[in-house]
Amino acid sequence: MRAARITSTNGPRSVQIDEIAEPVAGPGEILIDVEAAGVNFPDLLMSRNLYQYKPELPFVMGGELAGTVREAQPGSGFAPGDRVVAATTVGAFAPTVAAPADRVLHLPASVAFTAGACLPLNYLTMAHGLIRRGGLSEGETVLVHGAAGGIGTATLQLAQAWGARVISVVSTPEKADFVKALGSDEVVLAEGFKDAVLELTSGAGADLVVDPVGGDRFTDSLRCLAPLGRLLVLGFTAGDIPTVKVNRLLLNNIDVRGVGWGAYLLKHPEIFQEDWDRLVPLLEAGRIDPPVHRTYALNEVGAAVASLEERGVLGKAVVLPRT
Ligand SMILES: NC(=O)c1ccc[n+]([C@@H]2O[C@H](COP(=O)([O-])OP(=O)(O)OC[C@H]3O[C@@H](n4cnc5c(N)ncnc54)[C@H](OP(=O)(O)O)[C@@H]3O)[C@@H](O)[C@H]2O)c1
Numbered sequence: 443m444r445a446a447r448i449t450s451t452n453g454p455r456s457v458q459i460d461e462i463a464e465p466v467a468g469p470g471e472i473l474i475d476v477e478a479a480g481v482n483f484p485d486l487l488m489s490r491n492l493y494q495y496k497p498e499l500p501f502v503m504g505g506e507l508a509g510t511v512r513e514a515q516p517g518s519g520f521a522p523g524d525r526v527v528a529a530t531t532v533g534a535f536a537p538t539v540a541a542p543a544d545r546v547l548h549l550p551a552s553v554a555f556t557a558g559a560c561l562p563l564n565y566l567t568m569a570h571g572l573i574r575r576g577g578l579s580e581g582e583t584v585l586v587h588g589a590a591g592g593i594g595t596a597t598l599q600l601a602q603a604w605g606a607r608v609i610s611v612v613s614t615p616e617k618a619d620f621v622k623a624l625g626s627d628e629v630v631l632a633e634g635f636k637d638a639v640l641e642l643t644s645g646a647g648a649d650l651v652v653d654p655v656g657g658d659r660f661t662d663s664l665r666c667l668a669p670l671g672r673l674l675v676l677g678f679t680a681g682d683i684p685t686v687k688v689n690r691l692l693l694n695n696i697d698v699r700g701v702g703w704g705a706y707l708l709k710h711p712e713i714f715q716e717d718w719d720r721l722v723p724l725l726e727a728g729r730i731d732p733p734v735h736r737t738y739a740l741n742e743v744g745a746a747v748a749s750l751e752e753r754g755v756l757g758k759a760v761v762l763p764r765t
Pocket residue numbers: 481482483484563564567587588589590591592593594611612613614617632654655675676677678679680681701702703704750751752753755757
């Protein structure tokens with residue numbers, strides 16, 4: 443089969459389309475024919491050897507997918523023909539994948555494969571982030587950075603579905619129009635966002651800040667928090683890892699909390715299905731519906747991953763490995 447492989451970590455444009463052997467399902471694995479695979483910032487980081495997980499070269503890229511079960515052992519909970527999604531970390535930019543059964547989930551019939559492929563990483567991360575780490579309550583105000591991106595749109599949709607008011611932070615008017623159309627309660631541009639947020643909240647600030655961007659916005663994000671507010675650290679797409687002077691936390695009664703979904707999942711595998719069970723009713727009711735910016739053929743994987751670096755994606759980029 444043809445697959446998108448990284449053979450040297452020189453960035454997304456060095457992805458190669460190689461002919462490799464089809465995988466064989468080992469014990470505890472499900473063989474899945476992949477219909478669609480989501481593109482995520484960690485793919486970009488792995489293509490430059492900048493991610494915390496460093497697979498041995500060469501490796502097939504792609505951390506999440508939607509598709510159809512081809513082979514499953516009896517008692518695995520899956521059967522040939524089942525529509526599924528899976529979180530694989532690597533391997534999804536290929537027509538067929540062998541995935542551990544405990545990283546596979548049933549996809550409701552009403553959800554298209556392209557949308558399903560966007561769910562495992564971002565929506566499960568933000569279910570964990572908003573509920574377990576953020577302690578989100580109905581009626582709270584959530585400020586989300588990078589709101590037009592993958593984590594950003596998942597945050598927007600989930601926080602609203604759970605009764606929050608969402609203020610989105612984006613870098614361009616085009617992205618502002620996009621998140622407004624998705625239903626964001628308010629939208630502010632990254633430039634000068636602190637004053638805009640304080641004005642929108644009559645000086646009160648936000649209860650929760652979701653930050654997948656990092657960099658120099660961090661201190662102003664802390665200044666946007668209401669008393670007992672929480673800032674969730676998700677990632678650092680801006681490049682720099684910010685530091686915090688802890689006197690700010692003391693003076694304002696606020697928290698900075700890390701969200702590391704993958705690390706928590708390793709020690710608490712039960713959250714994979716538990717959080718999916720929170721998402722399924724929202725998917726079936728159409729309350730969450732990942733926005734797909736565009737789809738890419740397998741030989742366009744390099745361009746798909748590069749589009750994240752170029753900051754050009756509205757929602758998610760999705761690869762169709764069978765095209
Ligand atoms: N902690 C976890 O468990 C976990 C799980 C999944 C992902 N993540 C992390 O979350 C972050 C976001 O991932 P994602 O897949 O949502 O990425 P994405 O779709 O590319 O969105 C990232 C957003 O970051 C903003 N950004 C600001 N500066 C940027 C820059 N220099 N280059 C690129 N984007 C920039 C962009 O919005 P504007 O242009 O509007 O500023 C963009 O929409 C990544 O760091 C990823 O590793 C963490």
